[in-house]
Amino acid sequence: MNTDPCQIQLTPDGKLKHFLTTEGLSKELLTEILDTADSFISTQERDVKKVPLLRGKTVVNLFFENSTRTRSTFELAAKRLSADILNLDISKSATAKGETLMDTLWNLEAMYSDMFVVRHADSGAAHFIASQVTPNVAIINAGDGRHAHPTQAMLDMLTIRRHKGQIEGKVVAIVGDILHSRVARSQIHALKTLGAAEVRVVGPATLLPRDIEALGAKAYYDFNLALRDCDVIIMLRLQKERMQNALLPSESEFYKLYGLSTEKLALAKPDAIVMHPGPINRGVEIESAVADGPQSVILNQVSNGIAVRMAVMAMAMSGQQSMQQQAQQDSQEEDPV
Amino acid sequence: MNTDPCQIQLTPDGKLKHFLTTEGLSKELLTEILDTADSFISTQERDVKKVPLLRGKTVVNLFFENSTRTRSTFELAAKRLSADILNLDISKSATAKGETLMDTLWNLEAMYSDMFVVRHADSGAAHFIASQVTPNVAIINAGDGRHAHPTQAMLDMLTIRRHKGQIEGKVVAIVGDILHSRVARSQIHALKTLGAAEVRVVGPATLLPRDIEALGAKAYYDFNLALRDCDVIIMLRLQKERMQNALLPSESEFYKLYGLSTEKLALAKPDAIVMHPGPINRGVEIESAVADGPQSVILNQVSNGIAVRMAVMAMAMSGQQSMQQQAQQDSQEEDPV
Amino acid sequence: MNTDPCQIQLTPDGKLKHFLTTEGLSKELLTEILDTADSFISTQERDVKKVPLLRGKTVVNLFFENSTRTRSTFELAAKRLSADILNLDISKSATAKGETLMDTLWNLEAMYSDMFVVRHADSGAAHFIASQVTPNVAIINAGDGRHAHPTQAMLDMLTIRRHKGQIEGKVVAIVGDILHSRVARSQIHALKTLGAAEVRVVGPATLLPRDIEALGAKAYYDFNLALRDCDVIIMLRLQKERMQNALLPSESEFYKLYGLSTEKLALAKPDAIVMHPGPINRGVEIESAVADGPQSVILNQVSNGIAVRMAVMAMAMSGQQSMQQQAQQDSQEEDPV
Incomplete structure (x- = not known):
């Protein structure tokens, strides 16, 4: 399985589908994130701050390390994209009952979740989830150990x-x-x-x-x-x-x-x-x-943080969706009626 | 007061208005739940997962026993029906200040809540609430003691x-x-x-x-x-x-x-x-x-759980509403202007 | 800086922009709150309880003192006005990491928050925030010490x-x-x-x-x-x-x-x-x-509490918005192109 951090973040045509690290991403892609965020700053300053880009999508805040501030910015960013958001305090959840982390993630995926925002004390946690556990859920790294934020x-x-x-x-x-x-x-x-x-x-x-x-x-x-x-x-x-x-x-x-x-x-x-x-x-x-x-x-910085989070969430969701549409098309072509 | 578990769950014309137990429900009604859930599975697989059936309704998650997993599935089901949801950690609430459970429930009802999702360690808790405390709020049993789930x-x-x-x-x-x-x-x-x-x-x-x-x-x-x-x-x-x-x-x-x-x-x-x-x-x-x-x-099973919960929530809410409309009509007929 | 409690609550043309205390407010204004609340009682009794008055606005529940009941009524009131709401358990947040309360509030303001609902054990806390910390965020006092509710x-x-x-x-x-x-x-x-x-x-x-x-x-x-x-x-x-x-x-x-x-x-x-x-x-x-x-x-009283909270939230938000529109106009007039 491909575990190159840069490749894992991108669709075959170079769009973002997870956001795990800035390492290895091209100047064009980083600039696209900044341009997209700039456009969201102007929506933040309007009377109605919401845009419908993630309407009907489910974002799960998976914070294995407590961080009210970061969690709140992702929660607000998700809400302003019109997503539904589920905040999970992992320490209280089924993992505490002896369930493995992978089972917890597979269960959340099975609930038709579209995106996980992951903070974890272990370096590489978000990358592991994106590459090995739930590659079809868009993973946003909200801080992993000493590795990346x-x-x-x-x-x-x-x-x-x-x-x-x-x-x-x-x-x-x-x-x-x-x-x-x-x-x-x-x-x-x-x-x-x-x-x-x-x-x-x-x-x-x-x-x-x-x-x-x-x-x-x-x-x-x-x-x-x-x-x-x-x-x-x-x-x-x-x-x-x-x-x-x-x-x-x-x-x-x-x-x-x-x-x-x-x-x-x-x-x-x-x-x-x-x-x-x-x-x-x-x-x-x-x-x-x-x-x-x-x-x-x-x-x-705090204000810009909302806009940047909206940008990477919108871009990764769009990349994941295009992947899944492609996969559906491919399976239909393989399997003509 | 009628305390037959089957009767309590149904309107006079046999529609679901609470969902407390599978015991005593007819094959037709159980099949209607499954058919309704089937239809929600197809909405879950669309880009926009939400349907507006519970728009403007307030669902309260009343978990006297902690269960992140079950609570989350009800929260997602409620959100995908477009309801507003209030999660109450009962151990921290007014019941801890010496208020009785009945007072807490009456207060929540007075806040114009439409549905309580109840998990409780005591067998019969949901049934007691539906029959004795707040019969006009749709009660969904999310697990009571050793009794039912x-x-x-x-x-x-x-x-x-x-x-x-x-x-x-x-x-x-x-x-x-x-x-x-x-x-x-x-x-x-x-x-x-x-x-x-x-x-x-x-x-x-x-x-x-x-x-x-x-x-x-x-x-x-x-x-x-x-x-x-x-x-x-x-x-x-x-x-x-x-x-x-x-x-x-x-x-x-x-x-x-x-x-x-x-x-x-x-x-x-x-x-x-x-x-x-x-x-x-x-x-x-x-x-x-x-x-x-x-x-x-x-x-x-996990994916089907969201659809089944959407189904019983939508059906019980609809049954409650038809009851209340009937009650309004009856009171108008008794009291002609 | 003006710290007269009555003046601080009002725009120059006498509209509510914070709601801190009943002390010093005119009979006309108190009556306007009651009349507005009366109108929300009728929306509560409709099938769809939501009105779009605060759509796209962000309300932060800032409870320094735990009160599930009061927090829930504000949460429901905000949701029925179609606002997004962020519940912050302040004891777990960055203030616990050594950040000052003022920094926490400035950060929340920078996230484009529109309203803070504040409960605090110290008399005068809400008033201090409205006068000294974040005057452009509408502050609703949800109880401060022995002072006001x-x-x-x-x-x-x-x-x-x-x-x-x-x-x-x-x-x-x-x-x-x-x-x-x-x-x-x-x-x-x-x-x-x-x-x-x-x-x-x-x-x-x-x-x-x-x-x-x-x-x-x-x-x-x-x-x-x-x-x-x-x-x-x-x-x-x-x-x-x-x-x-x-x-x-x-x-x-x-x-x-x-x-x-x-x-x-x-x-x-x-x-x-x-x-x-x-x-x-x-x-x-x-x-x-x-x-x-x-x-x-x-x-x-409980039912009326939802309607009153909707009323003061809607009125204070409207007052704040008119202030900010005025400020924008003034700065454009000072600085003609």
């Missing part, structure tokens, strides 16, 4: 494009706990594909994975240096729950070295924008004056 | 009819913990009414209730013997939480005697189908090769 | 008006734990504004706040005396969780003095109505024979 990366791309006009040629710094960040990996892939001039990853040596430069990013231990000529500064959340204590200096020490203060921000380009995936730890990664200041686009 | 039984009937053409004349074995199974009771009533040739209940003496033959089933302690000439094998879930330890041999002992292995399956008719209400305990009641094999229709 | 008060007004024809000239007794009751405060303001002849607050000295007469109510320690000539008796729930033990006589002592028994009820006007916000403690505040008797309108 592609909708977060694409909402960041949309935010950069809307505020800086384009991604091509921009200098972008990603700052903080790169080691445990699924977001950083997805961002680097997208930024490189979309033509960013330079992607800098910034943090203490213990939080910069050794292989990060293989992805095309440049490692910086000195935040001051990394900020020079920056167009975009992406602060990561300090995920205390993901770090072993040894790796982390004290919070105040961390803030002094890698927190984004007004003084630090002045080292970047004067029109640099400040981003953060949220929820922010004020005074830990970022000073309140910066988070709430004129260069911050943190709340724009 | 009629929608599960009817989805099983639908599955048999769709795979074997008809129920009349078929030999059906129900295997496992008959004693604690509300499903088995509902299945036996439906199978007998719909004309099954023989219903065999199979299990250790401690798990076969003494009165089961009074329902028209034949008790077998020897699984091998019971499988001979079988058209349909229905495995029950081993509900460990429902059994006192003394009644249950070890899991491996149980599997050896009453688990469905490939070897055992070969003793039935070659075209016998294998069913299970789920969630399955692989290697406890059923071998994986059988659960996933060509004779298994376990996932078809 | 204005939708409960207005459903009580609707119930009095529908059963007694009018509020003007009526004698109303509010009985029980006035001290901890946000409902009582909101009721007194509404009753005085709508022209009640006399508002009597009744309870033991320890549960009657000293300043209550400043609101225009008259304090009674003797329930028998307070019942004389009463048109309306509003029993409050004995909120054990809100009281320090010292303030409360034993339950049986309380019932003897301030519980509404059949004998007590006979002291009021013969056509007096009996109300209670629910959930009722049978035998603690009220005798079952009274709660279920012909003078009880307790379940009517």
Whole structure:
């Protein structure tokens, strides 16, 4: 069975049918996602925010890891596409009664579900489901272990494009706990594909994975240096729950070295924008004056997140449908009456 | 007050207005449920799965016993009928503040609810609500104690009819913990009414209730013997939480005697189908090769479950509405202007 | 910034844009709420209960204090207005990850939310959010600390008006734990504004706040005396969780003095109505024979609650929209092309 992550996401004619990772997707496809999301931003600003693209479809929010914020954005995106949505708290479901995860997924598929939005603590979970379990259900990866968080990366791309006009040629710094960040990996892939001039990853040596430069990013231990000529500064959340204590200096020490203060921000380009995936730890990664200041686009990211999620949901559903129509046609041609 | 279970479920002209049990319902009515469900299967396979039959109606999922799977199937069925659905976790609600169950139900009725889907650990709970508490709200029994689980039984009937053409004349074995199974009771009533040739209940003496033959089933302690000439094998879930330890041999002992292995399956008719209400305990009641094999229709049961639930919800709502319209007409005739 | 509670609730031309308190609202506006609610009662009694007034709008249920009953009534009201609704269990959300409440609210606003229904244990929470945090999102107060519960008060007004024809000239007794009751405060303001002849607050000295007469109510320690000539008796729930033990006589002592028994009820006007916000403690505040008797309108209150919530949601949304359209026009006039 084909397990190449890029191929699995696409129909034979190159349309999206799952959205698992930004890795390996073409510039054209990533740009199509951004263009589609742009069109949904205008529908969000209308009186009636709903569009009927997923009317009559069933989307299941499968959150094996709790995340009210991410779940809510997918729920809203699904509702604004007019889908029906089923929120499943997996810890309480039949898997707790001894049923295997695969049985749970096959059961949900048998209920005529059309799309699973999956968050899981294990890297590769969404990919496994799309390749091995329910390939005919559109799978959207809402974060898997340390691996990927592609909708977060694409909402960041949309935010950069809307505020800086384009991604091509921009200098972008990603700052903080790169080691445990699924977001950083997805961002680097997208930024490189979309033509960013330079992607800098910034943090203490213990939080910069050794292989990060293989992805095309440049490692910086000195935040001051990394900020020079920056167009975009992406602060990561300090995920205390993901770090072993040894790796982390004290919070105040961390803030002094890698927190984004007004003084630090002045080292970047004067029109640099400040981003953060949220929820922010004020005074830990970022000073309140910066988070709430004129260069911050943190709340724009949230708005763009709804539009990007609507875009990938609509595109993956459309790709799945064209696959199934093709399969039906093929079986009719094989089996003429 | 009339408390005959059959009468309570029906309008004076014999239409369904609650769905509490398969016991006592006529062959014609059970067949109407199956025919209606069949028509919903075709709507499920369309691009837009929704039909507007319950548009503007409010369905309340009242689960006093947690069951994510069953609750989800009713939620999806309600949404595909275009109803609004309210999920109530009763343990957290006002009943915890000292309000009586009856007050909670009267309050929900006063919020203009049209239908309650009730699961309760006590046998007779749904029946009590329909007869004594809120007779003008359509009550659907989603499982009450050891008593009945009629929608599960009817989805099983639908599955048999769709795979074997008809129920009349078929030999059906129900295997496992008959004693604690509300499903088995509902299945036996439906199978007998719909004309099954023989219903065999199979299990250790401690798990076969003494009165089961009074329902028209034949008790077998020897699984091998019971499988001979079988058209349909229905495995029950081993509900460990429902059994006192003394009644249950070890899991491996149980599997050896009453688990469905490939070897055992070969003793039935070659075209016998294998069913299970789920969630399955692989290697406890059923071998994986059988659960996933060509004779298994376990996932078809899940799909049919949505259609059957849509059918009984639509039929009960229609029966309730005709009752209320009749009541309005009567009161106008009594009270002419 | 303007923090006058009345002004904050209204647009410059006097329309509702938040609903935080009954205090300071005009008789005209309160009457408009009741008239609008009356019109929704007739839609509730139709086959299709939904109206499209909030189609495409997103309502977020922000319950910092758990209340299944109140949350459900707002959820049903929102759905019957055709809104999309997001239920947030705040204790599980990002605030638990160290995010501030303000950040959570700004994030929800950035997701293009149109309305927050807020319940909070702190007096003034809804008012703070409307004045300081998200003034462009319509805020509906679903109960804040001991301060206000204005939708409960207005459903009580609707119930009095529908059963007694009018509020003007009526004698109303509010009985029980006035001290901890946000409902009582909101009721007194509404009753005085709508022209009640006399508002009597009744309870033991320890549960009657000293300043209550400043609101225009008259304090009674003797329930028998307070019942004389009463048109309306509003029993409050004995909120054990809100009281320090010292303030409360034993339950049986309380019932003897301030519980509404059949004998007590006979002291009021013969056509007096009996109300209670629910959930009722049978035998603690009220005798079952009274709660279920012909003078009880307790379940009517529940039905009226849906209609009142639909009314204030529709009115506040309309007020917010007119504000935003005005703001858009103004910015276009400032900035002509």
